[in-house]
Amino acid sequence: MKSIDKVILGGVVVASTIGINYNIASADIVSQEIYTTTNRLNMRKGPSTDYTLVGTLDKGVKVKAIEKSSDGKWLKINYNSQNVWVNFAYLQKDKSSNNDIKLDSQYETTANVNMRKGPSTDYTKIIIVPAQTKITPIKSSSDGKWVQINYKNVTGWISAQYIKTVSTTPTPTQPNKVEVGKKYKTTEYVRARKGPGTSYDVATVLPKGTQVVPVEILKSGYWAMFKYNNQYMYVCTDYLEADNQSTTPTEPEKPITGKDYYTTANLNIRDGASTTSSKIGKIPNGTKVSVVDFNSNKTWAKVVYNNKTGWVSAQYLSTKSQEPEQKEDTYWTGTTTQNLNMRKGPSTDYSIIITIPKNSDVKIYETKSGWAKIKYKSYEGHCSASFIK
Numbered sequence: 001m002k003s004i005d006k007v008i009l010g011g012v013v014v015a016s017t018i019g020i021n022y023n024i025a026s027a028d029i030v031s032q033e034i035y036t037t038t039n040r041l042n043m044r045k046g047p048s049t050d051y052t053l054v055g056t057l058d059k060g061v062k063v064k065a066i067e068k069s070s071d072g073k074w075l076k077i078n079y080n081s082q083n084v085w086v087n088f089a090y091l092q093k094d095k096s097s098n099n100d101i102k103l104d105s106q107y108e109t110t111a112n113v114n115m116r117k118g119p120s121t122d123y124t125k126i127i128i129v130p131a132q133t134k135i136t137p138i139k140s141s142s143d144g145k146w147v148q149i150n151y152k153n154v155t156g157w158i159s160a161q162y163i164k165t166v167s168t169t170p171t172p173t174q175p176n177k178v179e180v181g182k183k184y185k186t187t188e189y190v191r192a193r194k195g196p197g198t199s200y201d202v203a204t205v206l207p208k209g210t211q212v213v214p215v216e217i218l219k220s221g222y223w224a225m226f227k228y229n230n231q232y233m234y235v236c237t238d239y240l241e242a243d244n245q246s247t248t249p250t251e252p253e254k255p256i257t258g259k260d261y262y263t264t265a266n267l268n269i270r271d272g273a274s275t276t277s278s279k280i281g282k283i284p285n286g287t288k289v290s291v292v293d294f295n296s297n298k299t300w301a302k303v304v305y306n307n308k309t310g311w312v313s314a315q316y317l318s319t320k321s322q323e324p325e326q327k328e329d330t331y332w333t334g335t336t337t338q339n340l341n342m343r344k345g346p347s348t349d350y351s352i353i354i355t356i357p358k359n360s361d362v363k364i365y366e367t368k369s370g371w372a373k374i375k376y377k378s379y380e381g382h383c384s385a386s387f388i389k
Contacts, residue, residue: 033065033161035075035091043084047074054084063091070121101140101147106188107163109133115156117333119146122389124333126156134166136188138205138330148332150189150207157332175221176237178214184240186210192233194315195299196223203233203315205330211243216298225298230264230318232298261301261317263287269310273300280310291317331363331375334388342381346371353381362388 037057044051047069057063057079066083067076075088111131116123119141129135129151137147138155146157178184188208193200196218206212206228212235214224223234266285270277273295283289283305293302294314301314338358343350346369356362356376363375372385 033093035063035065035077035093037061037063037086037090038092039090041086041090043077043079043086045085047071047076047085051085057086068121101137101144101160101163105136106166107135107137108166109135109158109162110164111162113158113162115149115151115154115158117156118389119148119157119332120389122335123157127151127154129158135163136190137163138189138191155330155332176240177221178217178224178237178240180214180217182213183243184212184214185243186212186235187239187241190235190239192228192235194233194313196220196225196234196297200234203231204228206235212240218297230320231315233315260288261291261303261319263289263312263316264318265316267312267316269303269305269308269312271310273302273311277311281306281308283312289317331365334362334364334372334374336360336362337387337389340383340387342374342376342379342383344381346373346382350382354379356383364388 037059039059041057041059042053043055043057044053061079063077063079063086065075065077068088069075069085073088074085075091076083076085109129109131113129113131115126115129117126129149133151135149135151135158137149139148140146140160141157145160147160147163148155148157186206186208190206191202192204192206194203195201210228212224212226212228214226215232216225217237218224218234222237224237224240225232225234227233263283263285267283268279269281269283271280272278283303287305289303289305289312291301291303292309294300295302295311299314300311301317302309302311336356336358340356340358340360342353342356344353354376360376365373365375367373367385370385371382372388373382374380374388
């Protein structure tokens with residue numbers, strides 16, 4: 001009988017010939033993450049119970065992950081220098097290996113990473129982002145395992161497991177000096193917000209090199225108010241640098257009282273300058289209103305409409321009467337998992353625009369309360385997010 005060398009795995013004698021190599025061209029998910037077994041666990045040669053049993057792991061054993069199966073039910077691990085497969089349901093991720101992704105911060109890829117159209121290996125590969133590439137996450141998936149980035153003018157998703165923070169010099173105690181009326185440009189992709197702080201909602205994502213002309217600088221010096229696509233918003237001054245292509249200061253358009261403005265969206269009119277103030281009416285998109293006052297940071301405007309005086313969000317006012325400009329085309333892609341109704345609004349109360357066939361690719365602009373705002377061919381509307389992967 002031919003002899004074979006043996007190794008001990010989790011207390012069970014198994015053949016050393018169990019190693020099975022699966023080539024991975026570039027990193028996608030769990031590689032190098034540490035997991036702990038939650039029960040006594042069988043090890044197999046492949047990702048299903050149809051494969052040969054090669055050993056058993058005791059409860060509480062730590063293992064290093066290599067690859068996840070396409071159905072997400074099995075995990076390829078390395079244990080005692082052997083590559084085997086175990087049932088993912090009986091593993092718990094080691095808390096010490098969790099990533100804490102900070103958006104708008106700079107990171108670096110630690111391996112060649114596949115960029116995909118969405119936050120999962122189910123999505124199509126777009127390009128490969130080389131190792132040691134500097135990137136800035138735009139958004140993070142709900143489970144924190146994927147981040148959206150822009151690389152060479154291509155936007156997509158990569159696994160958060162393959163990025164690390166970039167060592168930087170200590171943050172200066174003084175903010176970047178920015179002046180009203182001068183032209184600046186963004187130093188990287190950065191989030192512009194609806195108010196002067198990270199607690200405010202994101203208004204849009206500004207691409208690197210976007211020109212910004214501050215209308216007002218907050219007292220702290222860390223936030224600048226500016227106008228973009230006919231809306232007033234805020235950007236952190238740390239992400240601005242002088243636009244040397246235009247050295248002559250220009251006077252930006254400022255909110256002016258006593259003149260007419262036009263709404264760029266359907267607006268609630270309130271009895272105070274806050275979203276917590278009571279609603280006293282609604283103003284349709286494209287309506288002309290007279291502005292009589294602004295609050296201190298110019299984020300709310302006091303207007304007169306239909307003999308009512310109240311407050312509206314200033315970012316939805318424009319001096320020009322026109323259709324609202326199309327927002328920046330920021331989206332990710334998904335695929336329908338069944339025939340899916342597209343509706344005119346985010347509810348079954350809205351009428352159906354078209355039925356999208358199963359396995360159709362759609363563009364997803366946002367998801368909220370279980371509904372996705374999408375585009376399919378030339379159609380735009382809403383559909384249930386549960387049936388898009």
